[in-house]
Amino acid sequence: MPASQGSTASSALGAFVANSRWEGIPPSLRHEARRSLLNFLGCALGASSDPAVASAARVMARFSAAGRATVIGRPERLDEMGAAFVNAIAGNLFDYDDTHLETVIHPTAPVAPPLLALAEMNGHTGAALLHAFVLGAEVECRIGTAVSPGHYDRGWHITSTAGVFGAAAGCAKLLGLDAAQTAHALGIAASQSAGIVENLPTAAKNVGMGNAARNGLLAALLAREGYLAAPTAIEGPLGWARAMGDMPDLARITDGLGSQWEFSRNTYKPYPAGIVFHSVIDACLELRARVAPGDIASVTVEGDQLLLDRGDRPIRTERDCRVSIHHAAAVALTKGSAGLEAFSAEALHDPEVEALRRKVRPGLDAGLPRGAARVTLRLADGRELTSLVADARGSAARPLADSELEAKFRKNCARVGRGAEAERWIAEIWNLEAEMEPAGLIRSLGMDGWKVEG
Amino acid sequence: MPASQGSTASSALGAFVANSRWEGIPPSLRHEARRSLLNFLGCALGASSDPAVASAARVMARFSAAGRATVIGRPERLDEMGAAFVNAIAGNLFDYDDTHLETVIHPTAPVAPPLLALAEMNGHTGAALLHAFVLGAEVECRIGTAVSPGHYDRGWHITSTAGVFGAAAGCAKLLGLDAAQTAHALGIAASQSAGIVENLPTAAKNVGMGNAARNGLLAALLAREGYLAAPTAIEGPLGWARAMGDMPDLARITDGLGSQWEFSRNTYKPYPAGIVFHSVIDACLELRARVAPGDIASVTVEGDQLLLDRGDRPIRTERDCRVSIHHAAAVALTKGSAGLEAFSAEALHDPEVEALRRKVRPGLDAGLPRGAARVTLRLADGRELTSLVADARGSAARPLADSELEAKFRKNCARVGRGAEAERWIAEIWNLEAEMEPAGLIRSLGMDGWKVEG
Numbered sequence: 001m002p003a004s005q006g007s008t009a010s011s012a013l014g015a016f017v018a019n020s021r022w023e024g025i026p027p028s029l030r031h032e033a034r035r036s037l038l039n040f041l042g043c044a045l046g047a048s049s050d051p052a053v054a055s056a057a058r059v060m061a062r063f064s065a066a067g068r069a070t071v072i073g074r075p076e077r078l079d080e081m082g083a084a085f086v087n088a089i090a091g092n093l094f095d096y097d098d099t100h101l102e103t104v105i106h107p108t109a110p111v112a113p114p115l116l117a118l119a120e121m122n123g124h125t126g127a128a129l130l131h132a133f134v135l136g137a138e139v140e141c142r143i144g145t146a147v148s149p150g151h152y153d154r155g156w157h158i159t160s161t162a163g164v165f166g167a168a169a170g171c172a173k174l175l176g177l178d179a180a181q182t183a184h185a186l187g188i189a190a191s192q193s194a195g196i197v198e199n200l201p202t203a204a205k206n207v208g209m210g211n212a213a214r215n216g217l218l219a220a221l222l223a224r225e226g227y228l229a230a231p232t233a234i235e236g237p238l239g240w241a242r243a244m245g246d247m248p249d250l251a252r253i254t255d256g257l258g259s260q261w262e263f264s265r266n267t268y269k270p271y272p273a274g275i276v277f278h279s280v281i282d283a284c285l286e287l288r289a290r291v292a293p294g295d296i297a298s299v300t301v302e303g304d305q306l307l308l309d310r311g312d313r314p315i316r317t318e319r320d321c322r323v324s325i326h327h328a329a330a331v332a333l334t335k336g337s338a339g340l341e342a343f344s345a346e347a348l349h350d351p352e353v354e355a356l357r358r359k360v361r362p363g364l365d366a367g368l369p370r371g372a373a374r375v376t377l378r379l380a381d382g383r384e385l386t387s388l389v390a391d392a393r394g395s396a397a398r399p400l401a402d403s404e405l406e407a408k409f410r411k412n413c414a415r416v417g418r419g420a421e422a423e424r425w426i427a428e429i430w431n432l433e434a435e436m437e438p439a440g441l442i443r444s445l446g447m448d449g450w451k452v453e454g
Numbered sequence: 455m456p457a458s459q460g461s462t463a464s465s466a467l468g469a470f471v472a473n474s475r476w477e478g479i480p481p482s483l484r485h486e487a488r489r490s491l492l493n494f495l496g497c498a499l500g501a502s503s504d505p506a507v508a509s510a511a512r513v514m515a516r517f518s519a520a521g522r523a524t525v526i527g528r529p530e531r532l533d534e535m536g537a538a539f540v541n542a543i544a545g546n547l548f549d550y551d552d553t554h555l556e557t558v559i560h561p562t563a564p565v566a567p568p569l570l571a572l573a574e575m576n577g578h579t580g581a582a583l584l585h586a587f588v589l590g591a592e593v594e595c596r597i598g599t600a601v602s603p604g605h606y607d608r609g610w611h612i613t614s615t616a617g618v619f620g621a622a623a624g625c626a627k628l629l630g631l632d633a634a635q636t637a638h639a640l641g642i643a644a645s646q647s648a649g650i651v652e653n654l655p656t657a658a659k660n661v662g663m664g665n666a667a668r669n670g671l672l673a674a675l676l677a678r679e680g681y682l683a684a685p686t687a688i689e690g691p692l693g694w695a696r697a698m699g700d701m702p703d704l705a706r707i708t709d710g711l712g713s714q715w716e717f718s719r720n721t722y723k724p725y726p727a728g729i730v731f732h733s734v735i736d737a738c739l740e741l742r743a744r745v746a747p748g749d750i751a752s753v754t755v756e757g758d759q760l761l762l763d764r765g766d767r768p769i770r771t772e773r774d775c776r777v778s779i780h781h782a783a784a785v786a787l788t789k790g791s792a793g794l795e796a797f798s799a800e801a802l803h804d805p806e807v808e809a810l811r812r813k814v815r816p817g818l819d820a821g822l823p824r825g826a827a828r829v830t831l832r833l834a835d836g837r838e839l840t841s842l843v844a845d846a847r848g849s850a851a852r853p854l855a856d857s858e859l860e861a862k863f864r865k866n867c868a869r870v871g872r873g874a875e876a877e878r879w880i881a882e883i884w885n886l887e888a889e890m891e892p893a894g895l896i897r898s899l900g901m902d903g904w905k906v907e908g
Contacts, residue, residue, distance in 0.1 A: 055679040059672070063519055063535045081517045155697030160645070187653060191614070191662040194648035198693035199641060204683035207676060208645040215665065218513070222661060225509040229658035239652035243609030243698075 009234040009241075010190075012254045013139050014183030017169050020258070022131045029261055030433060033130045036098055036137070038405055038429045039268045040108040041072065041445060043097045044090040046340060046412030048073025052203050053090045056210060060085055069117035073416055075447035080117035081214045084167070087113035088213035089206040092159070094340060095322045096272035096412075100265055101371070101396060103144035103158055104275065107266055110163025110212035111136040111170050118174045118217075120442040126435030128174060134263060136170025136216075139186070141262035143234070145252040147245035152197065156244055160195025160208035167216020168223075175220055187229020188219040190240040201319050268405060270394045271338040273321075276307050277328040278392035279373035284332035286387045287377055293334045293356060300376040301325050302365040307373065312362045318345050329375060330356035340415060371395060463600075463688040463695075464644075466708045467593050468637030471623050474712070476585045483715055484887060487584045490552055490591070492859055492883045493722045494562040495526065495899060497551045498544040500794060500866030502527025506657050507544045510664060514539055523571035527870055529901035534571035535668045538621070541567035542667035543660040546613070548794060549776045550726035550866075554719055555825070555850060557598035557612055558729065561720055564617025564666035565590040565624050572628045572671075574896040580889030582628060588717060590624025590670075593640070595716035597688070599706040601699035606651065610698055614649025614662030621670020622677075629674055641683020642673040644694035655773050722859060724848045725792040727775075730761050731782040732846035733827035738786035740841045741831055747788045747810060754830040755779050756819040761827065766816045775802050783829060784810035794869060825849060 047053055048071075057071055060082035067077030071086050078086065091097055091109035098108050112133055119129040144151075144162040152158050168189040172182040192215040195208030223229075234240050234253070241248035271281050280301055301307075303325075311325035321327040321343045331342040334353050347353055365374060374388045391397035400408070406426050413422040421444070428441045435441065501507055502525075511525055514536035521531025525540050532540065545551055545563035554561050566587055573583040598605075598616040606612050622643040626636040646669040649662030677683075688694050688707070695702035725735050734755055755761075757779075765779035775781040775797045784807050785796040801807055819828060828842045845851035854862070860880050867876040875898070882895045889895070 051680070055676065055681060059675045059679055062675075063533045065517055065519065079517045155692035155694075157645070184658075187656070188658045188661050191611070191649050191653045191658045192665060195645050196687065196692065196694055196697055198684045198690040199645045199687050200684075202641070202683050203676070203681040204638075204642045204645045204687060207642050207672070207681065211646060211669065219661070221513050221516075222509065222657070225513055226505070227509060227657040227661065229656050230652045230654075233650065233653050233658065236652040238609035238650065240609075240650055243650055 008231045009250060009253045010183040010186040010229070010231060011179070012257065013169065013186055015179040016257050017135045017139065017173050017182045018177065018179035020131070020135055022127050025131065025134055029134055029264055030130060032264055032266060033134045034429055034432055035268065035402065035405055036108045036266055037112060037133065037432070038409055038426065039098055040091045040112050041425070041429065042409035042412035043094065044072040044087055045418060045445065046096070046415045047090045047093040049416050050093055052093060052206055053086060056086045056089050056206070069120050070442050070446035072445045073418070073447065077446065080114060080121060081217055083117045084114035084213040084217055085210035087116065089210045092209050093206060094272040094343070095274055096269055096340070098266050098268050099275045100141045100144065100262065101267060101275070102265070103141060103148045103162070104152060105141055105144045105162055106159045107137045107140055107166065107263065109209055110159060110216065111140060111166040113213045114167050114217035115170050115174055116442050118171060120439045123437060123439060124174055126432035126438045129438055130432055132170040132173040135173050136166040137263040137266070138261060139169035140166025142253050145262060146250050147241055147248045150246040151244055154246060155197045157195035157197050157200060157205065157208055160212045161193045161244060163209070163212030164189045164193050164216045164219070167213050168219040171217045171220035172223065175224055177220060177224055181223045183231070184227065184229045185220045185223035187231070187233030188222055188227060189216055190229065190233040192219060193240060193244065201323065265396060267396055268394055268400045270400060270404070270408070272340050272343050273328055273338070274310055274323040276310050276371065277325065278394060279371055279389040280325060280328045280375060281332045281338045282389045282392050283373050283375035283387040284329050285336065285338065287375060287385055288333050288336045290385060291377060291379065293352065295379045295381070296333065296356065296359060296377050297380050298378045299329050299333065299356070299360045300363055301329050301360060302363045302368065302374040303372065304366060304368050304370055305364060306370060308362055308364055315348070315357070318343060318348055321348050325362045326357040326360040327353070329360045339411060462685045463704060463707045464637040464640040464683070464685060465633070466711065467623065467640055469633040470711050471589045471593065471627050471636045472631065472633035474585070474589055476581050479585060479588055483588055483718055484584060486718055486720055487588045488883055488886055489722065489856065489859055490562045490720055491566060491587070491886070492863055492880065493552055494545045494566050495879070495883065496863035496866035497548065498526040498541055499872060499899065500550070500869045501544045501547040503870050504547055506547060506660055507540060510540045510543050510660070523574050524896050524900035526899045527872070527901065531900065534568060534575060535671055537571045538568035538667040538671055539664035541570065543664045546663050547660060548726040548797070549728055550723055550794070552720050552722050553729045554595045554598065554716065555721060555729070556719070557595060557602045557616070558606060559595055559598045559616055560613045561591045561594055561620065561717065563663055564613060564670065565594060565620040567667040568621050568671035569624050569628055570896050572625060574893045577891060577893060578628055580886040580892045583892055584886060586624040586627040589627050590620040591717040591720070592715060593623035594620025596707050599716060600704050601695055601702045604700040605698055608700060609651045611649035611651050611654060611659065611662055614666045615647045615698060617663070617666030618643045618647050618670045618673070621667050622673040625671045625674035626677065629678055631674060631678055635677045637685070638681065638683045639674045639677035641685070641687030642676055642681060643670055644683065644687040646673060647694060647698065655777065719850060721850055722848055722854045724854060724858070724862070726794050726797050727782055727792070728764055728777040730764050730825065731779065732848060733825055733843040734779060734782045734829060735786045735792045736843045736846050737827055737829035737841035738783050739790065739792065741829060741839055742787050742790045744839060745831060745833065747806065749833045749835065750787065750810065750813060750831050751834050752832045753783050753787065753810070753814045754817055755783050755814060756817045756822065756828040757826065758820060758822050758824055759818060760824060762816055762818055769802070769811070772797060772799050772802055779816045780811040780814040781807070783814045793865060
């Protein structure tokens with residue numbers, strides 16, 4: 001139905017992606033793409049030795065054509081679908097990646113991995129890789145805005161459910177699909193969109209992330225083979241937006257397409273924890289400079305309902321730590337830092353942290369804006385100290401500087417013994433737009449590259 | 455949380471699957487499993503040369519470990535995930551497979567393919583294969599009943615969305631997972647459940663089918679590697695049932711588990727068309743015996759709202775024919791038969807069929823029960839003939855006999871030039887329970903087997 005396709009969400013996005021030219025992407029957005037990749041690659045490296053990543057790589061290695069694409073930080077080489085699956089899991093594993101705050105999508109982890117695999121395999125340029133990534137992330141965020149906030153509230157893990165569209169769009173661009181094929185790829189993605197919030201504290205969450213990356217690639221490949229989807233797969237009466245959301249605002253998908261960029265609103269996490277806990281951590285780090293942990297009698301953490309819904313929960317595992325008000329406050333106050341080590345198994349079982357966790361009381365202050373937190377310490381001597389953080393470090397109001405992203409990247413590299421390569425990688429990522437063959441960079445991020453060159 | 459697991463849907467199903475013994479499966483159900491496999495294998499063979507299957511096989515061949523598992527009716531040998539994907543697509547492609555009528559789940563296509571691949575690769579017995587299949591299909595249908603009818607009405611293609619649970623459960627059984635691992639496999643499946651009704655007239659539907667099979671296997675493999683899911687992944691406040699349904703009846707998942715079998719209600723299609731059109735076809739075939747097509751002035755087809763919702767639509771492709779009131783009536787009245795050839799490209803463009811399609815008028819009779827149809831012909835000479843079919847051939851009230859399933863299987867084999875092997879395959883499938891190594895049978899269903907033995 002070519003005549004009617006111009007009017008559907010898939011066809012509008014398909015035309016946007018297929019017709020986009022790199023020259024038309026604003027320089028600030030190109031730089032944001034590099035920042036996102038730097039941040040993602042560091043996070044994936046930092047998580048690359050985690051058992052969850054190792055297990056995923058082991059399973060995928062059994063179901064992979066002769067190894068071709070790099071698994072970041074690991075010795076396996078897998079086919080593009082397998083590498084996309086594992087790298088998406090690694091990039092998001094520690095809740096340390098990036099966030100489109102309105103939707104709470106973590107944009108890069110589902111979109112970049114299949115593009116990195118295709119670029120490595122097919123020899124695309126750095127500019128082509130960045131271009132496909134920007135477009136994929138934009139499609140992902142726009143589709144997410146159309147169903148937010150009802151979609152997440154209903155139980156959908158939006159990074160996975162919207163991510164598959166972004167991966168499909170980016171892969172369609174890199175594979176050179178035309179507008180109609182790209183529209184069908186997005187429609188096929190609609191039939192693969194999955195992932196539930198209930199599973200967030202478990203590894204099942206990671207499966208949703210990996211599938212978004214892997215199945216987005218599959219959507220583009222099947223569309224290239226001639227597979228079709230309903231033109232109204234996204235907005236039809238029995239389509240994606242209505243099945244998965246309660247009051248979709250479909251205009252958000254296309255309004256200002258190509259002139260306003262949702263992806264420009266991407267932000268980066270300074271702490272490996274759920275985004276709503278970042279202001280809690282900032283407040284506690286500020287208070288830590290004024291008090292000794294042993295003097296604290298009680299800790300009150302106030303925020304909006306979202307903070308309580310997400311973070312007032314029992315703690316059993318490291319995963320729980322990353323989405324816990326109690327742990328975020330206790331570890332920041334105890335250690336005076338909130339890096340990866342603050343959310344490790346050691347920190348979980350640290351007696352000092354455990355003791356302080358028991359003194360933390362979450363409380364509702366519905367008057368606080370989303371993302372804000374007020375932390376009040378009552379000390380053994382009766383004094384009371386308060387810190388209010390309206391905008392967390394790394395939020396849109398206080399974005400991380402390039403230098404802060406570099407420092408984060410270095411720490412992630414050092415965590416897995418790759419610190420010696422960090423400076424070269426940083427330089428190569430900043431230079432990606434001019435790189436004619438980024439396959440060498442991508443390959444060097446694997447374990448083979450490290451053995452040869454490290 | 456082992457203590458609380460006994461009380462969740464996943465854990466109850468996990469224990470049911472892991473603890474089930476073949477001796478405890480009633481003989482009638484064992485026979486139903488053989489009937490389902492006979493029917494599925496014939497359908498997959500009959501569709502094996504279709505371009506949609508060929509494209510899927512081509513894509514999967516690029517992403518497959520060295521070929522090991524049979525693709526039914528085809529020369530490719532793929533890894534278990536690839537074979538599961540392609541075989542699930544083939545089995546359901548022509549809407550000719552089986553139906554659990556209450557949920558409109560087509561039970562076998564998502565569940566059997568990964569089990570066939572595992573049995574072929576790992577050398578399981580025929581009884582183990584049948585057992586895993588019965589359990590997988592039972593889990594699939596029970597999860598479907600819990601969210602029906604709201605789930606489908608909301609836009610979820612239930613065969614895909616429930617199928618991934620069935621595939622996960624069956625694979626967990628065949629892989630020997632314990633109760634807890636099986637529960638986690640089901641929870642991981644919840645994060646992979648996808649597929650929308652809007653895409654049903656297109657190949658994107660097939661992607662949902664293929665993914666249910668492939669991702670169910672992935673769920674079981676990841677659970678075996680230690681991946682966990684939320685104990686309440688299915689029924690939790692942000693879990694699968696509430697995200698995907700409006701008023702789930704969760705008791706349906708576990709009530710009578712092990713004593714009442716939803717899978718025993720499986721039915722088989724005599725015609726390759728949507729199940730709601732079968733009574734229309736029966737009525738028209740009956741009328742065809744009393745009238746010459748050229749004498750028909752008009753055709754009125756009456757049924758309930760579901761029939762009209764599904765079948766009153768424009769016809770552009772063969773896929774549309776299989777879900778069209780107009781085509782079902784016209785082709786049955788014109789040709790006096792409704793096999794695969796009646797829903798082919800030739801039939802779509804047959805001038806006689808086209809002419810009669812234009813004379814078909816769908817109408818609502820809300821008093822007719824679901825699945826019933828009344829067809830009234832007005833003849834050129836003024837006469838009026840009516841046929842009312844309350845229960846279609848192949849429905850629960852009029853199940854297809856084993857001999858009818860055999861005849862259908864033979865036709866499917868003949869369609870792809872494999873008629874000479876049909877009798878041997880039929881005998882082997884009926885004998886599957888006693889077969890110690892069904893890998894030979896499975897392998898012979900591929901194209902290599904045909905070359906060697908044909």
